[in-house]
Amino acid sequence: MRFFSLILLVLLLASCGGHRTRVIETPQTKELKGWQKPYEVDGQRYQPLRDHQGFTQRGIASWYCKKFHGRLTRNGETYNMYAMTAAHKTLPLGVEVRVVNRRNGRQVVVRINDRGPFVAGRVIDLSYAAAKKLGVGKQGTAPVEIVALGYPHHKGAVKTYSAPLDYDAGSFAVQIGAFSQQSNARRLAAKRKPAFGRTDIYFRDNDGRALYRVRVGDYRSLEQAESAKIGLRAKGFAGAFVVAFD
Numbered sequence: 001m002r003f004f005s006l007i008l009l010v011l012l013l014a015s016c017g018g019h020r021t022r023v024i025e026t027p028q029t030k031e032l033k034g035w036q037k038p039y040e041v042d043g044q045r046y047q048p049l050r051d052h053q054g055f056t057q058r059g060i061a062s063w064y065c066k067k068f069h070g071r072l073t074r075n076g077e078t079y080n081m082y083a084m085t086a087a088h089k090t091l092p093l094g095v096e097v098r099v100v101n102r103r104n105g106r107q108v109v110v111r112i113n114d115r116g117p118f119v120a121g122r123v124i125d126l127s128y129a130a131a132k133k134l135g136v137g138k139q140g141t142a143p144v145e146i147v148a149l150g151y152p153h154h155k156g157a158v159k160t161y162s163a164p165l166d167y168d169a170g171s172f173a174v175q176i177g178a179f180s181q182q183s184n185a186r187r188l189a190a191k192r193k194p195a196f197g198r199t200d201i202y203f204r205d206n207d208g209r210a211l212y213r214v215r216v217g218d219y220r221s222l223e224q225a226e227s228a229k230i231g232l233r234a235k236g237f238a239g240a241f242v243v244a245f246d
Contacts, residue, residue, distance in 0.1 A: 041118045052095045055148035059123030061099065062141045063131035070204075073114035076175070076243045078204060081128035087114035088124050088146075096152050096161065099124065101134040102143040108133045109149065172225035173200065173215040176237045185212035192216050196228075215243060 024038045024045070038047045049055065069081040075093045079085070091097065091112050100107040110130050117125040124146055126136065136142045150161030176192065179185045182201070189199040196216040204211045216232075219225040225242045232240040 039115075044118070046089050046115075049090050049092060052092055052097075052148035052150060055091065055146075057123050057146045058102075059144065059146075060121050060141050061101075061124045061126055061131070061134070061136065061144040062117055062119065062122050063126040063128060063136055066128060069128075075113050076241055077113050079114070079127075083127055084108060084110045084130050085113045085127045086110040086124050086130060087116035088112045089115060089118070091148060094151055096149045097124075098147045098149055099126070099130070099134065100145045100147075101136070102145055104135050106134050111152075172219040172221075173198075173217050173243055174225060174229045174232055174240050175213055175215045175243050176232055176240050177214045179212045179214070180210055182210070182212050185214050188214050189216075 022040050024040055036048055036050060038045055040046070064079065064081060064087070066081060068079050071079050073079050073085075073087070077085075086097070086099070088097075093112050093114075096109055096111050098107055098109050108126075108130050110126065114125070117123075122141070124144065126134065131137070134142060134144070153160050177185070177188050179188075182203075185201045189201055192214075193199045193216075198216065198218045200215045202213045202215065204213065217225065217228050219228065229240050229242050
């Protein structure tokens with residue numbers, strides 16, 4: 001689950017309005033995982049929830065500006081306006097929630113992969129696809145109810161939800177570069193393969209422009225991936241960051 005890459009601690013959070021943000025570091029928060037640490041946006045403090053169980057909320061939903069299609073979300077994913085995702089200020093990333101439009105009764109299930117919205121009165125920022133299915137459309141906002149479902153598991157056509165047994169366990173890699181030319185991505189991947197064993201190149205169409213992302217390693221815990229990331233940054237890959245495999 002990509003939820004685990006939230007634990008990657010960064011000082012700047014993605015937001016639609018370019019808000020001033022910072023993660024709060026104190027002796028009391030030092031031992032917390034990144035996704036548990038409180039953060040501040042434009043002077044307002046937010047405390048992420050440790051788990052999702054029993055969470056429900058009513059308020060106003062909005063949807064992401066189209067210009068953010070292709071940009072990074074808080075957990076290291078690339079925002080895809082056509083995927084069923086959303087941003088929430090405090091729910092753990094990776095949790096799926098049911099969102100019901102209280103105006104027309106429509107409902108969708110979305111996965112939380114970003115932080116926001118940081119606008120008074122709004123409780124969730126939906127992707128374009130999710131907003132369209134809910135019938136938000138031209139109005140831009142809608143009154144909704146949110147119910148947290150949990151982390152999804154698939155067995156055939158059946159989907160169930162649960163909390164993870166271990167927030168540190170998973171399958172992780174480190175992204176070390178992104179190129180418009182596939183040959184450059186292949187060159188870097190081949191160069192790093194002897195040291196990391198596994199290298200992968202992921203293609204994405206970025207508004208009609210090709211983008212080839214290079215990821216290295218296959219780590220079974222976030223701690224291992226974070227250690228690899230630190231080592232790569234020390235070797236000149238300043239923009240290296242941890243991602244989680246699906």
